[in-house]
Amino acid sequence: MEEEARFWENIRESDVKCNLCAHRCVIKEGQRGICRVRINRGGKLYTEAYGAIASLAIDPIEKKPLYHFHPGSLAFSISTASCNFRCLHCQNYALSACGLDEVSYRYMGVRSLIDRVKENRCDGIAYTYNEPTIWYEYTYDCSKAAHEEGIYNVYVTNGYITEEPLREIAPYLDAMNIDIKGNDAFYRKVCKAKLEPVLDTCRLARSLGIHIELTYLIIPGYNDDNQSIESFCDFVAGDLGGETPVHFTRFFPYYKMADAQPTPYQTLLRAYTIAKAKKLDFVYIGNVLDREHNSTFCPRCNSLLIERSTFNTHLVGLEGNRCRNCGRRIPIVL
């Protein structure tokens, strides 16, 4: 359903500039922005994606991945079509590489969505599978309504949202999993974007009190060198704090990178070792069957706190948000 968009300005006659994400597209009348779902009609910007649900599922929150946020809870997970990035390796390209005219979708109003979340006994809503920023207006309205019902909201995002919309949604946005995909050269070559706005979003989200976890998908030959992984870890340790959970995930050849190699397990272990040497407390390895590197241990006494196997989660060593053995505070939202 089409609605007038937010965060745009008129420039030059009927051209508009969208300020929702760091692309800040200048859009001529009748044209759409890079995300394909925001259109200039008559010198005004409209979102075509309001309530247009192209994908819907009920997922464990661990699948996002969010390991330190309501562990074991269920997230009603929704997306629309398209994206504001053009990642060559996109693992969800059937949705994100298409416009709304190329996928099947159905309209769901805010009230209907909240009712579905409750009917299905979900604890929260995840705006996921494609970039949630591009249908911001809908995610904002849903998040606000969800909070009134005690339902949490999470973004699984590339972090390209700009400051003003993030500040506005922050009171209703409980957690974000933000991808950091590589160094700036990687962003420019593989995603047609830049790194710095993503880092800005991480810092701002942290300062606004949103729970954040980071995902770094390791692609052999692209972002698996020690220097790229060390830079990522230095940023986390220096700008966000060593208690920020990070997830190194395994890449599988896909989409326009079907010729690349899957990430060897040893590479994931190397990244894990680097991150631990950089004093990151909560480091995980994803997209592999590895109970040890998916479970949470106390950074002080090494007691097992949360055991995870595939998406089965057991809280075994926590007393509230403290280690039952040594009493250390564990940064986890329960």
Ligand code: SF4
């Ligand atoms: S949200 Fe879409 S239209 Fe707006 S700046 Fe980003 S890509 Fe461009």
